[in-house]
Amino acid sequence: MSTLPATTKPKNKLLSMIRDKHPGFHPALILAELALDEDKSIQLKAAKALLPYIEPQLKSIEVISDKNYVYLLKMPVTHPRLLRQSQKTHQKLT
Numbered sequence: 001m002s003t004l005p006a007t008t009k010p011k012n013k014l015l016s017m018i019r020d021k022h023p024g025f026h027p028a029l030i031l032a033e034l035a036l037d038e039d040k041s042i043q044l045k046a047a048k049a050l051l052p053y054i055e056p057q058l059k060s061i062e063v064i065s066d067k068n069y070v071y072l073l074k075m076p077v078t079h080p081r082l083l084r085q086s087q088k089t090h091q092k093l094t
Contacts, residue, residue: 028050028053031046031049031050032046032050034046035047035050
């Protein structure tokens with residue numbers, strides 16, 4: 001199993017305690033190993049568990065507010081099937 005650089009200091013006390021007994025341990029490394037498993041269902045579960053730590057979760061709508069206004073931002077839909085569905089929903093609402 002790969003290890004993190006020695007200069008990486010854990011911020012979590014539990015992780016520090018685990019590393020005392022198992023140097024270089026990190027849960028993300030275990031998930032990465034499982035994502036390479038021969039069993040596709042294990043690969044999928046590991047990849048899904050690891051993804052939020054690698055890529056930010058996408059939002060379709062974001063609400064931003066300040067003292068005077070509330071802004072509702074709708075993110076663009078680029079996939080053709082989703083775009084068609086978005087247009088149908090928009091037509092129903094208007």
